[in-house]
Structures are given as structure tokens and as C-alpha cells.
Amino acid sequence: MTENKQFIFDSIYNQVRMGFRSLSEIKDAILEEIEDNGFEEEISESWAFQNITEAYDTLLSESKHWSHPTDTEKLIKAFDELCAINIIALHNAGYTTSDGEYEVVEIEKALRQKQSPSEGYCFYHEQDLSRAITPENSSLYIAYQKTENTDDSVTLKVGQKVVEILTKNGLKVDWKDDINSKILLPDFKWQHLYDDNNRDLQDYEDALDLLLKPAQPVTEPNATTGFLAKIRSLLFK
Numbered sequence: 001m002t003e004n005k006q007f008i009f010d011s012i013y014n015q016v017r018m019g020f021r022s023l024s025e026i027k028d029a030i031l032e033e034i035e036d037n038g039f040e041e042e043i044s045e046s047w048a049f050q051n052i053t054e055a056y057d058t059l060l061s062e063s064k065h066w067s068h069p070t071d072t073e074k075l076i077k078a079f080d081e082l083c084a085i086n087i088i089a090l091h092n093a094g095y096t097t098s099d100g101e102y103e104v105v106e107i108e109k110a111l112r113q114k115q116s117p118s119e120g121y122c123f124y125h126e127q128d129l130s131r132a133i134t135p136e137n138s139s140l141y142i143a144y145q146k147t148e149n150t151d152d153s154v155t156l157k158v159g160q161k162v163v164e165i166l167t168k169n170g171l172k173v174d175w176k177d178d179i180n181s182k183i184l185l186p187d188f189k190w191q192h193l194y195d196d197n198n199r200d201l202q203d204y205e206d207a208l209d210l211l212l213k214p215a216q217p218v219t220e221p222n223a224t225t226g227f228l229a230k231i232r233s234l235l236f237k
Contacts, residue, residue, distance in 0.1 A: 004039050009051055016055040017133040018126075019192035020092055020202055026052055063193045070191040071171065075140075076201065078169040079122075083210035087161060088121035091201040095126045097143055103204065108147045110208055118211065120146040120158030122183075132190035140190070142166070142183040155179040 001009065011033055015026045030048050034040060069077070079089035088107050093100035100123040111118055122144040132140040144159045156179050163173050163183060174184040199206065 002042065004037070004042055005047075007037075008034060008039065008043055008048065012048070012051050012055055014130055014133065016052065016059055016194075017190070017192075018092070018129055019059075019194040020200075022194055022196065023052060023056060059193055063191070066191050069170070071185075071189045072192045074169045074171050075166075075185075075188075078165050078171065079207075080210060081165050081169070082122065082162065083207050084213065085161070085165075086116075086119045086211060087158065088118045088123075088207065088211065089162075090121070090123040090204060090207060092129055093123040093125050097125060100125045100143060105147060107204060107208060107211070111211060114212055116212060118147070120144065120149075120154075120161070122158070122162045129190060132185075132188050138187065138189055140185040140188040142185065144183060152179055159183060 008030065012026070012030055015021055015029065021029065027049060030052065031045060034043050034048065076091075079091065082089040088104055088111075090100065090103055090107070093103040104121045104123065108118055108121075122142050124140055124142050128141045132138050142162065144155075144162050146154050146158050149155060156177060159175065159179060160177065163175055166173050166183070166185070171185055172187060174186050175181065
């Protein structure tokens with residue numbers, strides 16, 4: 001395989017494995033990438049489409065043997081819980097850290113328009129994700145902070161809360177309360193297959209809805225409800 005073909009093949013592998021685009025979207029993106037790099041004479045549309053189909057079929061076959069919940073499913077649940085406690089948590093937020101920060105600021109603007117500023121944020125971006133789909137030594141870095149914040153103690157609290165929720169959901173975390181370091185999820189395996197019927201993790205309206213949803217009050221049982229519960233347990237024992 002030539003160097004140019006390897007470059008396009010790697011892009012196909014990444015896009016299929018990340019699972020954020022449909023096959024038709026990947027085909028369009030790959031053709032555009034081939035054209036942008038001037039590879040049209042060397043790399044045919046049929047070669048690209050064949051490799052896209054084969055990469056997807058391989059992943060589909062692998063997915064039938066995944067153990068659930070996968071690390072990805074654990075991460076999705078953790079991010080939903082973070083949004084529910086007013087911490088912005090975004091999936092695949094752009095290509096770089098600065099891209100992710102831009103996406104966070106846009107969400108923060110929407111929250112402040114509703115008089116509901118966040119308590120912090122976290123995200124991973126596409127370069128982070130590319131490490132999580134590698135066959136060996138896969139891992140995922142999570143960025144965290146609070147918008148317009150210069151207080152180190154606030155940064156630390158955001159990081160600690162993110163770590164708490166990630167750990168609670170069964171993810172292995174490597175972080176030493178160092179506000180100058182991202183949170184590392186070592187041995188993290190990204191297992192995600194695109195499906196038209198599945199939720200779009202990059203639809204940040206979902207995250208916004210969770211952030212704006214009122215917290216559900218916890219009702220403590222009183223003596224009467226406790227007594228009734230005891231009676232029911234005796235009756236239906």
C-alpha cells in the first residue's frame with residue numbers, strides 16, 4: 001500500500017471506528033479528503049468505498065462479541081450524569097482542545113440565557129478519541145475546567161467531581177488532583193457502532209436539555225409511609 005493510500009485507509013479506519021458518521025457520510029468525507037489532497041489519480045472511488053464497507057463489516061462482526069456495558073456505554077452514562085448535576089460534558093467536541101473549549105462556550109452562552117450557568121465542564125475531542133480506538137495501549141483523555149475561571153480551587157473541584165462520576169460508573173481513572181493535567185482513562189476501549197436509530201452523541205441539544213432539566217427532589221420516607229411499607233411486605237410475603 002502506498003503512503004497516500006495508507007493515509008486514506010487510516011482515515012477510513014478512524015471514522016468507521018469512532019462511529020459518529022453514517023456510511024454515506026463517511027464516503028462523502030473520504031472522497032472530499034482524496035480530492036483535497038490531490039490523490040484522485042492514485043486512489044479510486046471504488047477502492048475507497050470497498051475499504052469503508054470492509055472496515056464497517058469488521059467492526060459489525062466484532063460488536064457481536066462486545067461485553068456490555070462497554071467502556072463507551074459507561075462513559076455515555078457518566079457524561080449524562082455530569083450534565084444532570086450541571087457540569088457540561090461533551091462527546092467528540094471538535095478536533096483539538098481549543099475546538100472543545102469553543103463548543104463549551106457556546107453551550108455556556110445558551111445556559112446563561114436561561115439564567116442557569118454551569119458549574120464546570122469536561123470533554124474529549126477527536127485527537128483524544130483517536131488514541132482510544134488504537135488496538136494497543138488505548139486510552140482517553142478528558143479535559144475539564146469552568147468557563148471564565150482563574151481560581152485553582154474551583155478547577156480542582158470540577159476535576160474531582162468528574163473523576164467521582166467516571167469512577168462511579170466503573171471506569172478506571174488515572175489523575176492525581178493535578179489541575180495542570182487532563183484526566184486519563186487508561187486501558188479505555190472505545191466500542192461504538194454507528195446506527196441510524198441510536199442517539200447522536202454530538203447533538204449537544206441533548207446535553208443542553210439535561211443541563212436545564214430541574215433536579216428531581218429526593219423524598220425521604222416518613223413514619224407513616226414506612227409503616228405502610230412494612231404492612232405491605234407482611235401481607236405479600
